Amino acid sequence: xxxxxxxxxxxxxxxxxxxxxxxxxxxxxxxxxxxxxxxxxxxxxxxxxxxxxxxxxxxxxxxxxxxxxxxxxxxxxxxxxxxxxxxxxxxxxxxxxxxxxxxxxxxxxxxxxxxxxxxxxxxxxxxxxxxxxxxxxxxxxxxxxxxxxxxxxxxxxxxxxxxxxxxxxxxxxxxxxxxxxxxxxxxxxxxxxxxxxxxxxxxxxxxxxxxxxxxxxxxxxxxxxxxxxxxxxxxxxxxxxxxxxxxxxxxxxxxxxxxxxxxxxxxxxxxxxxxxxxxxxxxxxxxxxxxxxxxxxxxxxxxxxxxxxxxxxxxxxxxxxxxxxxxxxxxxxxxxxxxxxxxxxxxxxxxxxxxxxxxxxxxxxxxxxxxxxxxxxx
Amino acid sequence: xxxxxxxxxxxxxxxxxxxxxxxxxxxxxxxxxxxxxxxxxxxxxxxxxxxxxxxxxxxxxxxxxxxxxxxxxxxxxxxxxxxxxxxxxxxxxxxxxxxxxxxxxxxxxxxxxxxxxxxxxxxxxxxxxxxxxxxxxxxxxxxxxxxxxxxxxxxxxxxxxxxxxxxxxxxxxxxxxxxxxxxxxxxxxxxxxxxxxx
Numbered sequence: 001x002x003x004x005x006x007x008x009x010x011x012x013x014x015x016x017x018x019x020x021x022x023x024x025x026x027x028x029x030x031x032x033x034x035x036x037x038x039x040x041x042x043x044x045x046x047x048x049x050x051x052x053x054x055x056x057x058x059x060x061x062x063x064x065x066x067x068x069x070x071x072x073x074x075x076x077x078x079x080x081x082x083x084x085x086x087x088x089x090x091x092x093x094x095x096x097x098x099x100x101x102x103x104x105x106x107x108x109x110x111x112x113x114x115x116x117x118x119x120x121x122x123x124x125x126x127x128x129x130x131x132x133x134x135x136x137x138x139x140x141x142x143x144x145x146x147x148x149x150x151x152x153x154x155x156x157x158x159x160x161x162x163x164x165x166x167x168x169x170x171x172x173x174x175x176x177x178x179x180x181x182x183x184x185x186x187x188x189x190x191x192x193x194x195x196x197x198x199x200x201x202x203x204x205x206x207x208x209x210x211x212x213x214x215x216x217x218x219x220x221x222x223x224x225x226x227x228x229x230x231x232x233x234x235x236x237x238x239x240x241x242x243x244x245x246x247x248x249x250x251x252x253x254x255x256x257x258x259x260x261x262x263x264x265x266x267x268x269x270x271x272x273x274x275x276x277x278x279x280x281x282x283x284x285x286x287x288x289x290x291x292x293x294x295x296x297x298x299x300x301x302x303x304x305x306x307x308x309x310x311x312x313x314x315x316x317x318x319x320x321x322x323x324x325x326x327x328x329x330x331x332x333x334x335x336x337x338x339x340x341x342x343x344x345x346x347x348x349x350x351x352x353x354x355x356x357x358x359x360x361x362x363x364x365x366x367x368x369x370x371x372x373x374x375x376x377x378x
Numbered sequence: 379x380x381x382x383x384x385x386x387x388x389x390x391x392x393x394x395x396x397x398x399x400x401x402x403x404x405x406x407x408x409x410x411x412x413x414x415x416x417x418x419x420x421x422x423x424x425x426x427x428x429x430x431x432x433x434x435x436x437x438x439x440x441x442x443x444x445x446x447x448x449x450x451x452x453x454x455x456x457x458x459x460x461x462x463x464x465x466x467x468x469x470x471x472x473x474x475x476x477x478x479x480x481x482x483x484x485x486x487x488x489x490x491x492x493x494x495x496x497x498x499x500x501x502x503x504x505x506x507x508x509x510x511x512x513x514x515x516x517x518x519x520x521x522x523x524x525x526x527x528x529x530x531x532x533x534x535x536x537x538x539x540x541x542x543x544x545x546x547x548x549x550x551x552x553x554x555x556x557x558x559x560x561x562x563x564x565x566x567x568x569x570x571x572x573x574x575x576x
Binding site: 341360 | 438
């Protein structure tokens with residue numbers, strides 16, 4: 001669907017051994033950049049996107065024609081000022097906006113992969129994106145940052161490459177996907193798989209699309225991104241373009257209409273199989289697994305400066321889970337700051353106009369840039 | 379610079395690891411970072427202040443010292459600072475124990491409830507004292523456990539906590555506190571500054 005669009009992509013020729021055991025070669029990684037890399041190459045920020053995000057962080061997304069997913073935070077004069085910093089973001093592998101994923105054609109069979117695509121992990125995503133450093137000839141990133149699944153990638157990045165980023169900002173995330181979150185993801189996947197148009201993941205080869213299933217998955221997930229208070233304040237029991245109940249199963253309530261809309265616009269831009277793969281990657285994410293449950297060990301030897309951020313009304317990746325990251329880092333004397341931002345916008349707070357969040361992020365990033373450069377000079 | 383901060387700064391040896399417990403808006407942290415070239419961390423309970431600190435690029439965690447100090451390993455800091463905050467804790471005794479567990483040394487400053495103006499206020503007016511260091515009314519003060527210089531001195535002696543340094547501060551002037559002048563200083567000083575260790 002994106003053939004005519006201007007999507008930048010690099011072909012990664014270095015073989016990548018995936019956690020599932022398979023090795024992939026010569027695969028595409030689609031990316032976008034904002035701002036420019038300075039001469040010293042010390043102003044690069046690698047942003048990782050969340051489950052349904054993509055490489056179009058800021059400005060107008062050429063696919064959706066809407067503002068990029070982090071337009072509130074990234075852009076000229078914004079918290080992440082693209083007049084100062086060189087922002088790179090790439091579509092995760094298994095995604096559907098140009099990077100290697102289940103909607104690609106398998107050269108061996110000449111058919112679209114579908115569910116024959118290998119299972120991808122957060123670790124695989126990060127290892128694939130690490131190639132961007134070589135591509136841009138960046139020795140060390142100034143920052144890695146991201147929210148939700150993007151935050152998980154931040155943690156994985158620093159764990160894999162302890163000396164490749166000066167600062168790391170994991171936002172509204174976790175070091176180990178919780179049972180509740182696996183449950184919500186499973187609900188979404190089952191919804192897709194229950195759609196008869198999914199045909200065991202082979203829909204693209206059969207000119208079908210499990211729109212209904214994907215849309216319900218999105219609706220369910222969308223509720224988890226908001227908060228009870230936020231929903232109540234915005235929608236309450238308000239009716240949708242009607243004066244009274246219709247005694248039917250129409251969308252009587254505004255919240256119903258809103259969710260249906262969210263579901264229907266989502267299917268236009270997202271691939272159902274990618275949704276399965278990416279949610280699976282999140283469920284498999286447990287940074288402590290390799291270290292017998294000791295998260296601190298995942299960060300041993302890192303010199304990266306961390307800022308962990310959570311939001312009061314985020315019940316999907318609550319403050320307690322974000323604090324576990326802080327505690328693990330403090331246990332090994334790592335450099336970690338932490339703030340919990342007051343917001344009633346739920347998990348989605350990191351994507352929205354939450355001034356305390358954006359101001360804190362902006363000031364932290366700018367002051368850390370000055371400080372880390374001072375230290376390099378000394 | 380506040381005289382109190384200057385004294386704290388003098389206690390700190392350069393190139394050490396320091397934790398400022400209840401670091402407020404990070405003023406002291408910045409002073410120490412600039413003058414002492416130390417690796418300094420902070421913990422602060424107020425959201426507004428935590429955000430200010432983090433915005434300055436300081437390594438501060440938003441948290442409650444009474445619960446969150448437990449995450450720091452034993453002797454992980456050379457100095458732990460507690461500036462005029464001890465009286466605000468539910469359990470000051472436990473906090474002092476924590477400070478001495480995670481810090482090789484602790485610097486504790488206490489507003490002196492034994493200061494003559496405080497005593498006079500209570501004696502003459504019969505209402506809870508309000509002074510420069512104790513500006514709040516009884517019903518909205520965060521201070522739960524006020525103590526005097528003498529109280530803190532005795533507290534340390536009773537627990538075999540070593541008082542490396544004990545200073546009395548009044549009107550920007552400092553004087554050493556010892557067993558002989560304790561009662562006098564307890565009357566004349568607004569603030570006690572102690573460098574303690576286990």
